[in-house]
Amino acid sequence: MGGAGLFGLVAGPLSGQHVYKEVHALLPGEFTWHPERQPYGPLAVVVSIDEQRAHVYRNGVRIAVSTCSTGKAGHETPTGVFVILQKDRDHRSSTYNNAPMPNMNRLTWDGIALHAGNLPGYPASHGCVRLPLEFSALLFELTHLGTPVIIAASNHDPIDVVHPGLILSGYADHEFDEVLSTLEPRKHPKDWKISDIHPITSIIASSTDAQLLVLENNEEVLQGDLIWDGKPLGSHVYTLKGPNEAAKGMHWEALTYDVAGRGGVSDLSRVGAGPEFNEKLRQYVHPGMLFVLTDLPLHPDHRSGRDFVIMS
Structure with a gap:
């Protein structure tokens, strides 16, 4: 799972150091952490392979940035849209000699995760995203099952969007009130208790297949024809924050996860x-739901509800 041996979890670069620096000036093991900038709201993590940085956003505001180490040549970290499938504070690798992987947030069942590990300043893992120990512990307290993790070539800040999306056909008051009544009793994944079992919903729009696919966890529950302008969609992921009553629309947080999709x-x-x-679709909608636009086909090689939402 991306990092044989932590070579001793001791104070110093491996443990990590909270600093006050510009993002580009961070040295291996350094990170910034300012959760007070946005105390509430949905979380998203964006890993930039080009920068070797992990950016943490809450309610669209960046609250933390850390240096990281992604997969080395031959073991490259896959890019795409993932959700956290499992959390384990004291995880050990079943693949790499029982190596310790503290504060593990699992992204795929076949071995990709966020976890504490050695940060040499360049891609060096077996596919996982290594983080400083102290930063990984802080992040572990904020993430939850279903937290979106976007692994991209480079970072793009989220954009706030109010739009009906697929959930509403327009901005009609009566339709908005009907959807609002179904959304109100449904919790965001951040509000789940550990013992709760709730389905995580993802909608994928593929221009290649001209299809829409709805996943609930690892199950395909709904498929239909995509109506669009016929042009490439790019690579974007929208997280549903909830209703926006002032505009009678849905409130989304949008992220681009591919340079070509700017x-x-x-x-x-x-x-x-x-x-x-x-x-x-309305029976599957909940706050925290993902809506992914892609030009990739809806083939299991690119998409698996059990593992990841969409992998490029």
Whole structure:
């Protein structure tokens, strides 16, 4: 799972050091941590392979940045959209000689995770994302099952978007009130208790297949025709914050996870579905749901509900 041996979890670069620096000036093992900048709201983690940095956003505000180490040549860390599937504070690798992997947030069942590890200043893991020990412990306290983790070539800050999306066909008051009544009793994953079992919903729009697919955890529960302008969609992920009553629309946080997909991230008006699909979709909607736009096909090689939402 990406890091044989921590070579002793001791004070210093491996343990990590909280510093007050610009992001580009961080040295291996250094990180910034300012959760007070946004105490509440949904969390998202963006790992930038080019920068070897992990950015943490809460409610669209960046609250932390850390140096990291991703996969080395031959063991590259996959890019795409993932959700945290499992958390284990004292995990050990089943693949690499029982190596300790503290504060593990699992992203795939076949071995990709965020965890504490050695940070030499360049990609050096077997595919995982290594973090400073102290930073990984702080992050472990904030993440939850279903937290989106976007692994991308480079970082892009989230954009706040208010738009009906697929959930509403428009901004009509009566329709908004109907959806609001179904959303209110459904919790965001950050509010789940450990013993709670709730499905995590992801919607994927694929321009290649001209299809929409709805996943609940590892199950495909709904599929329908995608209605869009016929142009490439790019690579974007939207996290549903909840309803925006002032605008009578849905409140989303949008992130681009591919350099080629820059621009147009906030334009959800390009995609839609038929009324029958929209009506069925509403039973699966919850705050924290992901809506992913991609130009990749909906093939298991690129998408698996059990492992990841979409892998590029």
